[in-house]
Structure formats: structure tokens, C-alpha cells
Amino acid sequence: MDKNSALQQTFEHSRTYFPSLGDSYKGHKILFMDNSAGAQVSSFVIDRVKDYYIHRNAQKGTIFKRTAEMQERIIEARQMAADFIGAADHSEIAFGLNATSFFHHFAHHLGRDLKAGDHIIITEADHHANVDPWLELAERGIVVDVWTVDTNGDLDYEQYEQLLQNKPKIVAAGWASNATGTIHDMERLTRMAHNAGALVVADGVQAASHLAIDVKKAGVDFAAFSTYKIFGPHMGFCYVNRENLARLDGWRIQKELTESAYFFEVGSQNHEGIEGFIGSMEYLAQLSADAAGNGLDIDMTPLRDGRQARKEFAGAMYWAHLYEKQLSAYFLARLQEIDGVVLYGKTADYVDERLPVFSFNIKGFETDKLGHALDAAGVEARTGNYLAINLMKRLADEFGGSALRISLVHYNTVEEIDRFFAILKRIVGK
Ligand SMILES: Cc1ncc(COP(=O)(O)O)c(C=O)c1O
Structure with a gap:
């Protein structure tokens, strides 16, 4: 079987x-x-959550066996998250409510080291989860500079260089846009930030649903992810480069935990969700096995180190990205058949630089009405600004900063794209 057929089959x-x-x-x-x-x-997640409730539903911090088993599972889950994103080990991971709450924690803790007149950089491309927590610091006289995008939604690196001359303390930036699907060059972004003496807080939320993330290769200092966007339960986890733990000297409830990122896990955690997360990683391992069964060998994936679990989890995402590029090329080709489409983000010539996340408007059609018509035909898609408020204001101003977003992942198919376009053409009369 050739590679493309193997990807499709998998x-x-x-x-x-x-x-x-x-x-x-x-x-x-x-x-x-x-x-x-x-x-x-997947059913891996559903089974794990059920299994937790039957066999390990207990609270932490006591001596009986079920508690010990539950606590072991949490460490196992943190290690899986570390393998998934390429962190050193479980001590660089903490689970929590969601990505947004981690950005608030980061701003709170890192903000303690900042004084009036210090600069930080946020981007015009980001979801407001990684914008608003930093804007709050402006109330204390910290200068928040906005790194802007061009008319395609691409970050303007010339302006970035100028902003870095202010010697900012922090750069908060997204790994990929949830609106345009554009993948940002985190390695370049981080290298430039570090050369200027800034720490990088990355929003890895969108990228993690589609790409083999490598936090060490990218060099980011802090990052947050949403488990429910990586085929798991409604939760999040964060990565903290261990070398930076000493900077986080606030809000330490258990002193003995200050050696690890776990101190973010204050209070009781979502144990059932954390076990469900294990199921989402087991699903990725299954995908890798399926890929191998179709002749796609994980040893062919360019992963940084040889940990088997890393190879399996990130390996699955490596193959998923290759497959998703085929979906993107197909979707964008079909989109051209619709008159009056205004696409925000990368065209079919740049599928390597984008995710299969497509925001667009159709001239002559109100975005929300389009969304309702699609809903009535069974298409579950989103309209609005998806909290990438500034970016959508910049790109889709003539449509009130709003667009229709079709966002696909690796379980979507060409056949579904065809069905979508048949419905869309019926709605817009073409
Ligand atoms: C890029 C990006 N960042 C952050 C978030 C917020 O994530 P959470 O719901 O885990 O706080 C989202 C959710 O859509 C997102 O797309």
C-alpha cells in the first residue's frame, strides 16, 4: 500500500x-x-472514566489502597502528557481546569516579578485566553505591547523585532491560530524572545489537536493545553520547564511540591477526567499501532528521543498531520467552487503551514444565518469570532468580525467534506 492510501486507511x-x-x-x-x-x-476514554468510578473513586492524601492506586494513575497520566508534548518527565506537567485558568495562573505568578514600566508582548492573533490575563497586568503599570498581524493574519516579524528592543520580560503567543489554522513558528519566535531576555508562554491548545508537539525543541518556557481538544475529557494541563520553577514563588500550598509543576494542582482534581486523559493517550497508541499495521512505521517519524510512549503518542499526531494536509488541500480546492468566498488564512499553496481549520464568509450571506442553515441540515460548525476577537476584527471587519469556521481533525474524511459542500451549495444556491 502506498503512503497516502495507508494514511487514508488508518x-x-x-x-x-x-x-x-x-x-x-x-x-x-x-x-x-x-x-x-x-x-x-473515543471509547478508550469512556471506558477509563467508567473504570475509575468503579475501582478508584477516592480522594488523595490518605493510606488506603484505592487512594494509592488513584494517585499512581495521576502520575502515570502526567507522564503520558509529558510524552505527548515532549517534556522531560511528569514533574513538568500539572493537570487543571482548562488552558485559560493556566494562563491566569502564569500571569499571576510571573506577574509578581514584574514592576511598573516593564514590557510584555501579547499577539493580535491569539485566543483571548492568552490575552486577557496579561492585560490585567496593565492595571499595575506594566506595558502590554501588541504584536500585530498582516492582512493574511500572519504575525509581522519586523514589528516583533522592534518590540523586542523594549527588552520585554514575557512573550505570550499561540502555537497555532484557532481562527485561521495558521501554524506559528514557535522555534523562531522563542529563539528571538530568549535572545531579548524574555520568557515564552505558549498557547498550545489548537496545535496539540493536530501536530506532534515538542516543547523542548520549540524551547518554550510555559505552555497550556486543553485535554478536551485532544480527544479527552473537559480539562487542561500545563507544561512548566523545570528550570523555571524557581520563578514561580507564589501560591505554594504544599512546600514539598515546589520541585515540580504539580503545585498548580491545588485542591481536589478531576480524577475521573485525568483517567479519561489516559484513555485519550491509549487511543493515540492504538492509532500508531493501526498506522504500523498499514505499513506506516513510527520509527520513520522525526521525534526527538526514543521513549516508546512518546513515539506512539506524538507518532500518531505526526501521521495525523500528514493526513490532515490532504484534507486541507481537498477542502480548499472545493471551497473555490463557491462564488464570493472570502477565506481568512493560508490558501491551498500553503497546506504545510496550516491546520484543517477554515474560517470564511460568503459575500451576500449573513454569517449567523449560514450557521443556522447548516445546523438545520445537520452540520455542526461554529460562527462568530471564536474568542480570537482581535484577529477576526482585523480580518473580517466587513462581516462584523465574524465568520463561519469549519474545523476538521484526523477522523474527518473526504466523503464528509463532499457532503458538506453538497449542503453548502444547496444553501447558497450554487
Ligand atoms: C487557541 C485556544 N486557546 C485557548 C482556548 C481556551 O481553552 P480552555 O477552554 O481549555 O480554557 C481555546 C479554546 O477554544 C483555543 O482555541
Whole structure:
């Protein structure tokens, strides 16, 4: 089997692990195309959560066996998260409510070291999860500079160089845009920030649903992720480069935990969700095995180190990205068949630099009405600004800063894209 057929076979089969993907609504087979907001979960996750409730439903900090087992699972889950993103080990990971709350924690802790007149950089491209926590620091006289984008939504590196001359303390930036799907060059961004003496806080949320993330290769100092966008339960986790732990000297409830990122896990955690996260990583390992069964060998993936679990989890994402590029090329080619489309972000010539996340408007059609018409036909997609408020204001001003977003992941198929366009053409009369 050639590589493209192997990718297609692997990922079309991946749907069979997701019980929710066969759903119908009001007689329509649902096309789930809102994956950037949150992905579906596989039966690996559902089974893990159920198993937790039956066998390990206990609170931490006591002596009985079920508690000990539950605590071991949490460490195992942190190690899996570390393998997934390429962190050193579990001590650089903490689970928590979601990515947004981690950005607030980062701003709170790192902000303690800042004084009036210090600069930090945020971007015009980011989701407000990694914008608003930093803007709050402006109330204390900290200068928040905005790194802007050009008319395609690409970050303007010339302006970045100028902003770095202010010797900012922190650069807060996204790994990939949840609006345009554009992948940002985190290695370049971080190298430039470090040369200027700044720490980098990365929003890895969108990128992690699509790419083999490597926090060490990118060099970022802090990052946050949403587990529910990587085929797991509604939660998040963060990465803290161990070398930076000493900087986080606030809010330490248990002194003995200050050697690790765990101190972010204050209070009781979502144990069932954390076990569900283990299921999401088991799913990725299964995908790697399926890929290998179709002749795609994880040893062919360019991963930094040889840890088997890393190879399996990030390996699955490596193959997923290759497959998703095929979906992007196909989707963008079909989009050209619709008159009056205004696409925000990279065109089909740049599928290497984008995720299969497509925001667009159609001239003559109100965005929200389009969304409702699609919903009535069984297409679950999103309209609005998806909290990339500044970016959408910049790109889609003539449509009130709003657009229709179709966001796909590796379990979507060419056949679904065809069904989507058949529906869209019916709605817009072409
Ligand atoms: C790029 C990006 N960052 C952050 C978030 C917020 O994540 P959470 O819900 O985990 O706080 C989202 C959610 O859509 C997102 O797309």
C-alpha cells in the first residue's frame, strides 16, 4: 500500500473508535465540524472514566489502597502528557481546569516579578485566553505591547523585532491560530524572545489537536493545553520547564511540591477526567499501532528521543498531520467552487503551514444565518469570532468580525467534506 492510501486507511478507520461520530439529529446524519472548539472522545476514554468510578473513586492524601492506586494513575497520566508534548518527565506537567485558568495562573505568578514600566508582548492573533490575563497586568503599570498581524493574519516579524528592543520580560503567543489554522513558528519566535531576555508562554491548545508537539525543541518556557481538544475529557494541563520553577514563588500550598509543576494542582482534581486523559493517550497508541499495521512505521517519524510512549503518542499526531494536509488541500480546492468566498488564512499553496481549520464568509450571506442553515441540515460548525476577537476584527471587519469556521481533525474524511459542500451549495444556491 502506498503512503497516502495507508494514511487514508488508518484515519478513516479511526472513526470506529468514536461512538458519537455515527449520531443522527432530526433525521440527518451529523457532520461534526466544530473540532477546534472541542473534539469527540473515543471509547478508550469512556471506558477509563467508567473504570475509575468503579475501582478508584477516592480522594488523595490518605493510606488506603484505592487512594494509592488513584494517585499512581495521576502520575502515570502526567507522564503520558509529558510524552505527548515532549517534556522531560511528569514533574513538568500539572493537570487543571482548562488552558485559560493556566494562563491566569502564569500571569499571576510571573506577574509578581514584574514592576511598573516593564514590557510584555501579547499577539493580535491569539485566543483571548492568552490575552486577557496579561492585560490585567496593565492595571499595575506594566506595558502590554501588541504584536500585530498582516492582512493574511500572519504575525509581522519586523514589528516583533522592534518590540523586542523594549527588552520585554514575557512573550505570550499561540502555537497555532484557532481562527485561521495558521501554524506559528514557535522555534523562531522563542529563539528571538530568549535572545531579548524574555520568557515564552505558549498557547498550545489548537496545535496539540493536530501536530506532534515538542516543547523542548520549540524551547518554550510555559505552555497550556486543553485535554478536551485532544480527544479527552473537559480539562487542561500545563507544561512548566523545570528550570523555571524557581520563578514561580507564589501560591505554594504544599512546600514539598515546589520541585515540580504539580503545585498548580491545588485542591481536589478531576480524577475521573485525568483517567479519561489516559484513555485519550491509549487511543493515540492504538492509532500508531493501526498506522504500523498499514505499513506506516513510527520509527520513520522525526521525534526527538526514543521513549516508546512518546513515539506512539506524538507518532500518531505526526501521521495525523500528514493526513490532515490532504484534507486541507481537498477542502480548499472545493471551497473555490463557491462564488464570493472570502477565506481568512493560508490558501491551498500553503497546506504545510496550516491546520484543517477554515474560517470564511460568503459575500451576500449573513454569517449567523449560514450557521443556522447548516445546523438545520445537520452540520455542526461554529460562527462568530471564536474568542480570537482581535484577529477576526482585523480580518473580517466587513462581516462584523465574524465568520463561519469549519474545523476538521484526523477522523474527518473526504466523503464528509463532499457532503458538506453538497449542503453548502444547496444553501447558497450554487
Ligand atoms: C487557541 C485556544 N486557546 C485557548 C482556548 C481556551 O481553552 P480552555 O477552554 O481549555 O480554557 C481555546 C479554546 O477554544 C483555543 O482555541
